[in-house]
Amino acid sequence: MKKFDAHRRTPLTAGFTLIEIIIVIAVIAVLAGIATPSIVKNIRDSRIARARSDCKEIASAMASFYKDLGRWPTTDGTNDIVYLTTENGSAPSVASGVTGWTGTTDLLKDQLITNAPSYSTSGEVKWDGPYQTEFKADPWDHAYLCNVGNLSAGSTTPVYVVSAGPDGILQTSRGSLLAGDDIGFRIQ
Numbered sequence: 406m407k408k409f410d411a412h413r414r415t416p417l418t419a420g421f422t423l424i425e426i427i428i429v430i431a432v433i434a435v436l437a438g439i440a441t442p443s444i445v446k447n448i449r450d451s452r453i454a455r456a457r458s459d460c461k462e463i464a465s466a467m468a469s470f471y472k473d474l475g476r477w478p479t480t481d482g483t484n485d486i487v488y489l490t491t492e493n494g495s496a497p498s499v500a501s502g503v504t505g506w507t508g509t510t511d512l513l514k515d516q517l518i519t520n521a522p523s524y525s526t527s528g529e530v531k532w533d534g535p536y537q538t539e540f541k542a543d544p545w546d547h548a549y550l551c552n553v554g555n556l557s558a559g560s561t562t563p564v565y566v567v568s569a570g571p572d573g574i575l576q577t578s579r580g581s582l583l584a585g586d587d588i589g590f591r592i593q
């Protein structure tokens with residue numbers, strides 16, 4: 406049995422009118438507009454938190470290395486390495502006026518995972534790694550860096566494991582405090 410509208414005398418059919426569809430789409434668009442900034446902020450914050458955590462992990466691996474060998478990772482023990490880097494991720498750009506990120510470099514992997522410099526593995530003072538299983542790129546696909554050239558006993562010069570942050574531009578000079586949007590963990 407069909408129902409009839411008393412005014413039109415035509416059968417009523419199930420469905421939505423164009424106005425109803427437009428209203429639903431508008432409500433969805435408004436809700437998406439409200440939620441998007443919150444989601445973007447949460448993604449940004451989680452990337453920063455991951456970078457901080459990765460920097461702490463690398464610093465912890467370096468501290469374990471120091472505990473076992475009584476010195477920081479370098480090729481020959483004379484701090485001839487200026488900085489260590491991860492092999493994953495592209496090298497970050499260096500901001501104008503930022504100094505100390507040129508010179509001899511080595512991979513964190515070679516020092517802390519594979520013992521490529523061939524540190525002694527026997528005796529009381531020995532390489533007892535691997536100290537880490539892998540070193541990832543930072544959340545923005547850049548390498549992490551550590552200015553190990555400033556690591557020495559009694560030195561108060563700040564040494565960081567650092568990520569260039571969201572902009573991918575390193576803004577921290579070697580031996581100075583973190584600058585710009587760089588993210589890091591201080592070792593010394």
